[in-house]
Amino acid sequence: MKILIDAFNLIYKFPELEICMYDDRLDEAKLGLIKLLAQVQNVQKFDVEFLIFVDGQKTKGDYDTYQETIDGMEIFYSQEKEADDLIREFIKSNPFPNHLILVTSDKKIRQFARQFKVKCLTSEEYSDQIRLLFDKPADPDDKPVLSEESRHESDPLWAMFLEKEK
Numbered sequence: 672m673k674i675l676i677d678a679f680n681l682i683y684k685f686p687e688l689e690i691c692m693y694d695d696r697l698d699e700a701k702l703g704l705i706k707l708l709a710q711v712q713n714v715q716k717f718d719v720e721f722l723i724f725v726d727g728q729k730t731k732g733d734y735d736t737y738q739e740t741i742d743g744m745e746i747f748y749s750q751e752k753e754a755d756d757l758i759r760e761f762i763k764s765n766p767f768p769n770h771l772i773l774v775t776s777d778k779k780i781r782q783f784a785r786q787f788k789v790k791c792l793t794s795e796e797y798s799d800q801i802r803l804l805f806d807k808p809a810d811p812d813d814k815p816v817l818s819e820e821s822r823h824e825s826d827p828l829w830a831m832f833l834e835k836e837k
Contacts, residue, residue, distance in 0.1 A: 672718060675758055677775035677794070678704060678725040684798035701725060709742040711801060722747065722761070724754040755780045762787050 682688045682700050685707070691700035708721050721744040739746050747757050758780055762768050768787035775781060776794040784791055792800075 672772065673720045673722060673770065674772045674774060675761065675789075676704075676708065676721055676723045677754055677758065677773075677777060677780065678723050679754070680775045680777060681794045681798065684794045705741050705744060705746070707801065708744060711804065712743065714804060721745075724757050724761075725749065726754045759783055762789055 678701065679692075682692060682704050685703075688700045688703045688707075691697070691703065705723065708723070712719050712721065723744055723746045725746060725748050737748055737750060747754075747761075749757050755777060758773065758775070762771065762773075762784055765771060765787075768784075768789050771784075772790045772792065773781065773784045774792050774794055774797045781791045781793075
């Protein structure tokens, strides 16, 4: 299963990464997201391939790096374009877009993706599912966390993807 991540959109859903963005520590925020998604990959019960789309350059002044692989995840840098443009291009050129999942809260890109039958999750929905996966609710009033036993019976991320298909 390929999951397309609108990186900066998702970063802002995790307070520890959001602080990095406000402190102009973009590289730290990007690497934090990559580490978090690598942990998600390691605990999933189904195969997940993350493709992470980042606005701008790998590092300031780096006009040569358009793509790299870190921890088995493909990272795409938009350079002078927007990450949304790269996401659109990827969806259009994919032979099976209905097998993709897009994580973004950007309404325009979600609307575009739905034309190709791409399943969509908002960044809020996905960050909540990641917190559930690691037993870290966003706040004490959130839904109860799955017990260790129930997690073995059904993976919350997988269940959410299945719900989106209906």
